[in-house]
Amino acid sequence: MIQPDLIQMPGEFPMTVSVSKGVSPLFQRLHWxxxxxxxxxxxxxxTYIINGQEYQFAAGDVFLIDSHDLHRAYEGKELEMVVIMFEPSLVSSEHRYNPEIMLPFRQTGSLFPNRITADRIEAANARLSEYILRMLEEYHSEQSSRYSVLHGCLLLLLAEVHRHFRQPETAEARPVVKHLEMIRESIQRMESDLERAWTLSELAEQAHLSPSRFSALFSQAAGMSPMNYLLQLRLDHAVQLLEQSSLSILEIADQSGFRNLSNFNRLFLRYVGKPPSAMRRKLQGKASMS
Incomplete structure (x- = not known):
């Protein structure tokens, strides 16, 4: 199966709060x-795609993403967001007093939405934003008791979601998650062997599905066809090699799964916006300035 991203948490308090501008290539791929x-x-x-469900988002929207949710994001324009990551153990002691404290995460997609839009119960949504921004401020302060404030704001946020954003459980509300493990395994195969000349038929056969069924399920989960997703993985890998290695453009093309240099240059220009050589100069120029 596709391996989980390793999120490094501070040992003394297992939470990070940061501001993200745009979406890095690492999080434009499906991950969990x-x-x-x-x-x-x-x-x-x-746009977010979470367990095969696509969500358009704008300023004021809040997202809850559970452990093991298969997701990816890509920006429209001028995207900026506050990102809070924390270990479930941070609120585990609360189960004694409120056994349902984790339901806003554990039941996303059924009892609770992954996305809370800015126009849903405006007063409650405003409080969610207030708690999140307070957490951002506290996390980067040096004030005493800041961990207590962060913990308290997190509990208030979860309680607010539980009170105001629970939705009726219907079949339509549940995302189609039956085949997500198969999608994870297919992506892991691609990522582990980008140089291989994968075909749709081969990927479908390994998933024990017809090419058309496999393509439909994959597209639902990833927001693009299997072969387009493979192309994105290869181009992302090529960008990393351009920045981090001294390999020639031809060697990078070959190690990223492109057998034809002119085809690599053409696709790179189309999807990345500039030739590989120009991207290398830009990336290595940034590295030398930092």
Whole structure:
């Protein structure tokens, strides 16, 4: 199966709070992690795909992403968001007093939405934003008792979601998650052997599905066809090699799964926006300045 992203948490308090501008290539691919995640969109717009469900988002929207949710994001324009990541153990002691404290995560997609839009119960949504922004402020302060404030704000946020955003459980509300493990395994195969000349038929055969069925299920989960997703993985890998290695463009093309240099240059220009040589100069120029 596709391996989880390793999220490094501080040992003394297993939470991180940060501001993200745009979406890095690492998170434009389908991924999952064991940490729980909360996002507040503070500006701009974009798209999330979570367990095969596509969500357009804009400023003021809040996202809850559970452990093991298979997800990816890509920006529209001028995207900025607050990202909170924390270990479930941070609220485990609360189960004694409130056994349902984790339901907003554990039942996303059925009892609770992954996305809480800015126009849903405006007063409650405003409080969610207030708690998240307070957590951002506290996390980067040096004030005493800041961990207590962070913990308290997190509990208030979860209680607010539980009170105001529970939805009727219907068949339509549940995302189609039956085949997500198969999708994870297919992506792991691609990522572990980018140089291989994968075909749709081969990927479908390994998933024990017809090419058309496999393509439909994969597209639902990833937001693009299997072969387009493979192309994105290869181009992302090529960008990493351009920045981090001294390999020639031809060697990078070959190690990223492109057998034809002119085809690599053409696709790189189309999807990345500039030739590989120009991208290398830009990336290595940034590295030398930092």
């Amino acid at each position: 992690h064991r940490a729980l995640e909360i996002n507040l969109i503070t500006s701009g717009m974009g």
